[in-house]
Amino acid sequence: MPTPPIDPTTTSAWQALSEHESTLRPDLRTWFAEDPERAQRLTLQVADLTVDLSKNLVTDETLALLARLADDVHLTDRFEAMLRGEHINVTEDRAVLHTALRRPADAEPPLVVDGQHVDDDVQAVLGEVAEFAEKVRSGEWTGVTGEAVRTVVNIGIGGSDLGPVMVYEALEPYVAPELEVRFVSNIDPTDLAQKTQDLDPTTTLFIVASKTFTTLETLTNARLARQWLWDSLLAGGHIADTDEARRDAVAQHFVAVSTALDKVADFGIDPANAFGFWDWVGGRYSVDSAIGTSLAIAIGPDAFGELLDGFHAVDEHARTTPVARNVPFLMGLLNIWYVNFLGAHTHAVLPYAQQLHRFPAYLQQLTMESNGKSVHWDGTPVTTQTGEVFWGEPGTNGQHAFYQLIHQGTRLVPADFIAVATPAYPLSDGGTDVHALFLANFFAQTKALAFGKTADEVRAEGTPEEIVPARVFSGNRPTTSILAPALTPSVVGQLIALYEHITFTQGVVWGIDSFDQWGVELGKKLAMEIAPAVQGDTAALAAQDPSTRALIEKYLELRG
Ligand SMILES: O=P(O)(O)OC[C@H]1O[C@H](O)[C@H](O)[C@@H](O)[C@@H]1O
Numbered sequence: 001m002p003t004p005p006i007d008p009t010t011t012s013a014w015q016a017l018s019e020h021e022s023t024l025r026p027d028l029r030t031w032f033a034e035d036p037e038r039a040q041r042l043t044l045q046v047a048d049l050t051v052d053l054s055k056n057l058v059t060d061e062t063l064a065l066l067a068r069l070a071d072d073v074h075l076t077d078r079f080e081a082m083l084r085g086e087h088i089n090v091t092e093d094r095a096v097l098h099t100a101l102r103r104p105a106d107a108e109p110p111l112v113v114d115g116q117h118v119d120d121d122v123q124a125v126l127g128e129v130a131e132f133a134e135k136v137r138s139g140e141w142t143g144v145t146g147e148a149v150r151t152v153v154n155i156g157i158g159g160s161d162l163g164p165v166m167v168y169e170a171l172e173p174y175v176a177p178e179l180e181v182r183f184v185s186n187i188d189p190t191d192l193a194q195k196t197q198d199l200d201p202t203t204t205l206f207i208v209a210s211k212t213f214t215t216l217e218t219l220t221n222a223r224l225a226r227q228w229l230w231d232s233l234l235a236g237g238h239i240a241d242t243d244e245a246r247r248d249a250v251a252q253h254f255v256a257v258s259t260a261l262d263k264v265a266d267f268g269i270d271p272a273n274a275f276g277f278w279d280w281v282g283g284r285y286s287v288d289s290a291i292g293t294s295l296a297i298a299i300g301p302d303a304f305g306e307l308l309d310g311f312h313a314v315d316e317h318a319r320t321t322p323v324a325r326n327v328p329f330l331m332g333l334l335n336i337w338y339v340n341f342l343g344a345h346t347h348a349v350l351p352y353a354q355q356l357h358r359f360p361a362y363l364q365q366l367t368m369e370s371n372g373k374s375v376h377w378d379g380t381p382v383t384t385q386t387g388e389v390f391w392g393e394p395g396t397n398g399q400h401a402f403y404q405l406i407h408q409g410t411r412l413v414p415a416d417f418i419a420v421a422t423p424a425y426p427l428s429d430g431g432t433d434v435h436a437l438f439l440a441n442f443f444a445q446t447k448a449l450a451f452g453k454t455a456d457e458v459r460a461e462g463t464p465e466e467i468v469p470a471r472v473f474s475g476n477r478p479t480t481s482i483l484a485p486a487l488t489p490s491v492v493g494q495l496i497a498l499y500e501h502i503t504f505t506q507g508v509v510w511g512i513d514s515f516d517q518w519g520v521e522l523g524k525k526l527a528m529e530i531a532p533a534v535q536g537d538t539a540a541l542a543a544q545d546p547s548t549r550a551l552i553e554k555y556l557e558l559r560g
Pocket residue numbers: 157158159160209210211212213214215218283284369517520
């Protein structure tokens with residue numbers, strides 16, 4: 001029987017936080033003026049990341065109460081239960097062991113879960129992935145004409161796409177110059193068509209990445225890619241028009257990553273060219289498993305190892321640091337404060353690093369698929385709001401688009417600002433360090449959001465009285481600033497693990513199962529039921545509700 005969840009609203013810490021909130025008057029100007037140590041005290045370190053929490057709407061008392069809440073819901077016990085491999089994914093009766101994917105090879109004591117020697121299995125697959133990656137990188141792995149691979153196309157969706165593509169973009173300066181990775185995810189045929197239209201089939205390797213190997217989008221795209229490969233190899237005169245030649249082409253141009261190696265074989269991919277993982281790795285937690293094979297090829301197994309080390313450094317911080325100094329736990333608790341006590345509906349993540357431009361999209365799956373739940377892990381309804389909407393775009397682009405609302409809108413939008421000190425491309429504009437100019441914006445935005453601009457300050461600039469209200473900035477808009485030395489593989493791993501554990505913390509407080517995703521099932525099932533109607537089956541069309549039927553009819557009419 002799973003441990004019953006604790007309704008957080010019944011804890012004494014929750015009551016105390018409610019009372020505290022009713023009397024707290026957030027005032028960052030005064031708090032900083034009266035407390036010269038605030039910035040220093042509330043700036044913490046996790047691995048290479050310097051995390052300044054001081055511009056959040058909290059006092060020391062708020063943080064102490066949030067730490068008490070963590071105690072009341074047994075946050076650290078549950079984190080340890082996850083690391084040990086208890087089945088904290090209750091609705092799927094599974095362990096949750098993404099942290100095991102980045103344990104060092106010599107970690108002690110060895111992790112054995114449900115009879116499985118987890119460390120040995122993880123290291124074995126890592127070894128296979130590394131060996132394969134080296135073969136591709138060195139040119140030892142060739143296509144049907146003996147040419148080395150130049151382009152890797154990762155076919156996957158959700159967790160089998162978002163993590164790899166995000167990290168690939170983040171670590172682009174580490175990618176071997178002669179290699180390129182492309183990512184096909186959408187079942188919109190445009191995606192596959194655009195990503196293959198200029199490719200040479202003789203130098204292209206497809207990686208079909210799917211935990212379940214049943215996902216409609218991925219399997220459809222894999223079949224389209226296989227057909228493209230056959231057609232273009234035949235058209236170029238590179239293979240004979242025989243089944244055997246087609247089979248050989250698949251063997252040399254397709255590999256797979258999956259937990260379902262039997263299904264990989266059914267597709268026609270040699271299981272010898274498939275890399276496995278396990279049901280205790282959730283899709284959105286899988287970039288550090290064999291799902292990262294495209295990355296291991298692109299950046300090399302050593303850099304991939306550094307990425308894993310970065311994850312592990314944050315795992316260790318989370319495991320060993322008391323809540324009061326524990327960065328992911330505190331950031332998760334701050335999110336609870338904003339969502340449940342200050343009424344925030346969304347959370348912005350704003351990377352001041354162009355290479356992190358896919359990080360918000362990656363976090364959307366991680367956070368929202370994990371914590372968008374309405375029932376506790378035992379099925380009882382939640383008694384509080386859960387999962388806020390995560391969103392964002394890189395700075396400074398966002399400044400010229402939606403920051404207006406964050407600065408002056410009526411909604412509270414807590415925001416994480418992420419920057420790196422050393423740019424990959426240090427350019428100078430007539431003597432001006434452009435990256436320094438870029439980061440001036442990073443520093444300025446959090447300052448403006450925290451301290452605002454009063455009516456008197458606006459007037460002092462000579463602003464006509466009637467425009468003064470429009471030009472006032474209230475301030476007290478909370479931000480967390482995260483500063484890293486550079487976007488190294490380790491730092492990227494650290495950032496991902498940081499948000500994994502933030503997400504975990506929120507899920508534990510809410511008493512929900514952050515590791516299932518039943519909410520994605522209904523739409524998938526209905527799509528399969530509706531597919532015949534969209535292809536003209538009149539009985540299936542008649543069975544639809546009036547709105548859906550009319551929309552499909554309109555579509556059929558437009559298609560002509
Ligand atoms: O890796 P796959 O089994 O193909 O799954 C791909 C994705 O699809 C599902 O619908 C889930 O919502 C995601 O969590 C998962 O990452």
